[in-house]
Amino acid sequence: MAKSIDVSDLDIYYSDFLAVQGVNMTIRARAVTAFIGPSGCGKSTFLRSLNRMHEVIPGARVEGKVVVDGQSLYDPMVDPVAVRRQIGMVFQRPNPFPTMSIYDNVLAGNRLNSKKMKKSEADAIVEKSLRSANLWNEVKDRLNKPGMGLSGGQQQRLCIARAIAVEPQVLLMDEPCSALDPISTSAIEDLIHELKSDYTIVIVTHNMQQAARVSDETGFFNLKATGEPGHLVEFNPTKKMFSNPDEPSTEAYISGRFG
Amino acid sequence: MTSLDQPTRTSSDRVATSMVSARLPQRAPLMVAGIAVAVGALCLLLGLGLVPAVLIGALVYLVALPVWSLSIEGRRTATDRMMTGLIWATFAIALAPLISLVWQVIARGVPAINSTFLTYSGFKTSLDAPTGVYHAIIGTLIITAGAAIISVPIGIMTAVYLIEYGKKNSFARTVTFLVDVMTGIPSIVAGLFAFAMFTLLFGPGYKSAIGGSVALSLLMVPTVVRATEEMLRLVPDDLREASYALGTPKWRTITKVVLPTAIGGIITGVTLAISRVIGETAPLLLIAGATDITNTNPFSGDMTTLPVLIFGKRTSAGNEDIIWGAALVLIVIVMLLNLVARVLGKVLSPKQG
Numbered sequence: 001m002a003k004s005i006d007v008s009d010l011d012i013y014y015s016d017f018l019a020v021q022g023v024n025m026t027i028r029a030r031a032v033t034a035f036i037g038p039s040g041c042g043k044s045t046f047l048r049s050l051n052r053m054h055e056v057i058p059g060a061r062v063e064g065k066v067v068v069d070g071q072s073l074y075d076p077m078v079d080p081v082a083v084r085r086q087i088g089m090v091f092q093r094p095n096p097f098p099t100m101s102i103y104d105n106v107l108a109g110n111r112l113n114s115k116k117m118k119k120s121e122a123d124a125i126v127e128k129s130l131r132s133a134n135l136w137n138e139v140k141d142r143l144n145k146p147g148m149g150l151s152g153g154q155q156q157r158l159c160i161a162r163a164i165a166v167e168p169q170v171l172l173m174d175e176p177c178s179a180l181d182p183i184s185t186s187a188i189e190d191l192i193h194e195l196k197s198d199y200t201i202v203i204v205t206h207n208m209q210q211a212a213r214v215s216d217e218t219g220f221f222n223l224k225a226t227g228e229p230g231h232l233v234e235f236n237p238t239k240k241m242f243s244n245p246d247e248p249s250t251e252a253y254i255s256g257r258f259g
Numbered sequence: 260m261t262s263l264d265q266p267t268r269t270s271s272d273r274v275a276t277s278m279v280s281a282r283l284p285q286r287a288p289l290m291v292a293g294i295a296v297a298v299g300a301l302c303l304l305l306g307l308g309l310v311p312a313v314l315i316g317a318l319v320y321l322v323a324l325p326v327w328s329l330s331i332e333g334r335r336t337a338t339d340r341m342m343t344g345l346i347w348a349t350f351a352i353a354l355a356p357l358i359s360l361v362w363q364v365i366a367r368g369v370p371a372i373n374s375t376f377l378t379y380s381g382f383k384t385s386l387d388a389p390t391g392v393y394h395a396i397i398g399t400l401i402i403t404a405g406a407a408i409i410s411v412p413i414g415i416m417t418a419v420y421l422i423e424y425g426k427k428n429s430f431a432r433t434v435t436f437l438v439d440v441m442t443g444i445p446s447i448v449a450g451l452f453a454f455a456m457f458t459l460l461f462g463p464g465y466k467s468a469i470g471g472s473v474a475l476s477l478l479m480v481p482t483v484v485r486a487t488e489e490m491l492r493l494v495p496d497d498l499r500e501a502s503y504a505l506g507t508p509k510w511r512t513i514t515k516v517v518l519p520t521a522i523g524g525i526i527t528g529v530t531l532a533i534s535r536v537i538g539e540t541a542p543l544l545l546i547a548g549a550t551d552i553t554n555t556n557p558f559s560g561d562m563t564t565l566p567v568l569i570f571g572k573r574t575s576a577g578n579e580d581i582i583w584g585a586a587l588v589l590i591v592i593v594m595l596l597n598l599v600a601r602v603l604g605k606v607l608s609p610k611q612g
Binding site: 051053056058081082083084085086088089091093095096097098099108109111112113114146148159162163166 | 426495497498499500501502503504505506507508511512515516519520522608609
């Protein structure tokens with residue numbers, strides 16, 4: 001249950017401001033794709049346009065095509081809510097629902113969509129999701145405690161469990177480790193490796209080592225110049241990106257000789 | 260030429276300031292306060308009134324402590340001590356009326372309260388029958404509950420529109436402006452509105468509790484809207500996005516994530532709004548009337564609330580007990596309401612750890 005994503009000629013706007021211009025890429029199924037690039041170059045904006053979260057911001061819109069499994073996401077017939085059920089997202093800052101327990105947080109995706117399920121079924125989903133998120137052993141004795149009581153790294157893994165509990169096709173991660181310590185980061189990177197066999201994963205990161213460690217393919221975004229829109233400079237297998245990139249500016253960024 | 264040849268700053272170049280300076284003894288404020296109290300008591304003994312004596316005592320404290328401090332500790336600490344004293348003094352001034360009011364109402368109201376007072380209406384079946392304020396307690400509860408039932412859904416839904424859907428478009432801005440205007444409506448005007456509306460609908464001379472509820476809800480709605488708006492604005496966008504990213508429609512995000520997260524503050528806002536209107540008198544005199552009989556039907560007949568009862572009884576002599584008792588009952592009702600709201604808010608709001 002994983003799908004590939006084809007992006008062609010994608011322009012992303014905030015009202016009249018063109019934020020990202022002319023992106024073309026194919027994101028492979030059952031692989032990890034990482035986006036790197038300086039702050040403000042449109043990585044997160046591009047990521048959010050992949051599950052139509054971009055348009056939550058007033059005035060934001062998109063031109064071009066994003067095709068998932070033959071279906072264009074921005075077709076007028078497509079319901080953005082249905083898109084987000086297929087393409088889950090994990091955010092930069094852990095954001096468990098403060099009114100819910102750990103158990104309810106994991107089930108939030110199902111409960112919020114008022115899916116009727118038996119207690120045993122719900123228990124099974126919670127255990128499976130928390131196990132896949134490497135969190136089960138830490139929280140199994142306090143499932144009814146509030147999710148906000150966990151540490152930052154645990155909260156982030158809870159958010160990942162919540163995202164995979166609805167069994168999406170694709171998992172988007174927007175700098176999921178930037179607020180975490182190295183140990184929690186490593187736990188989440190291990191998790192990404194395990195999830196790869198079932199999900200298509202797209203991750204935005206500022207950490208070049210992380211991109212090299214977890215991803216199969218890497219896209220480098222950059223601004224053409226200050227005030228110009230961001231664009232995709234290079235998209236290649238991670239090994240090639242970090243050893244022998246096609247573009248000199250990619251090499252400059254990766255080796256720290258940027259700007 | 261190396262950097263070693265250049266003159267380097269050593270620590271001895273800098274002026275070392277002492278961290279020790281003269282201080283008043285730690286008990287200095289207490290000592291001065293004791294002297295101030297003594298001076299005040301002396302004034303009282305010399306035949307001055309209570310108020311001048313307290314003022315003189317406060318003045319002694321506010322002058323003596325800074326002057327003493329200035330002579331020993333210096334300007335900055337003296338200013339600090341004077342400002343501290345002034346702030347405590349203003350706090351006491353703000354508190355004085357509250358304490359005096361509560362004290363007066365309790366001292367004069369408690370003797371009036373007994374089971375007869377709370378369970379009998381003001382209507383005498385025979386000449387020596389006991390009377391009470393039961394009819395007004397029931398009236399207060401019914402009319403206020405009616406106002407809450409009308410205004411809480413309207414208020415909360417308006418706020419949800421303004422924050423979640425309006426997003427500062429011109430219609431939302433107009434609504435916000437009108438809500439602000441509504442906040443300033445004098446209560447008597449709200450009463451006249453309800454009076455005119457029910458006269459148009461049901462003909463002249465129509466009086467009922469529901470009219471009173473409508474008048475009070477006009478006063479409540481803006482408060483509820485404002486409070487709910489503030490609370491919804493405090494809900495982080497992260498949570499909304501987290502919910503959207505799970506494929507949750509907007510209306511479910513609002514009812515299941517946004518409102519539950521803000522519920523504690525919304526309950527507090529609603530309680531404040533109720534506390535504000537429960538003491539209204541003028542609009543109710545116009546539309547809900549006044550009576551001595553217990554009326555439990557909000558849709559027909561006069562109904563009296565505690566403030567209206569107090570207003571009605573104040574003109575004739577011999578009613579002091581009833582008035583103070585009714586005032587105490589009203590304050591207790593508002594306090595109980597606040598208590599319930601606090602408990603509800605605690606139970607329903609997000610928990611940590």
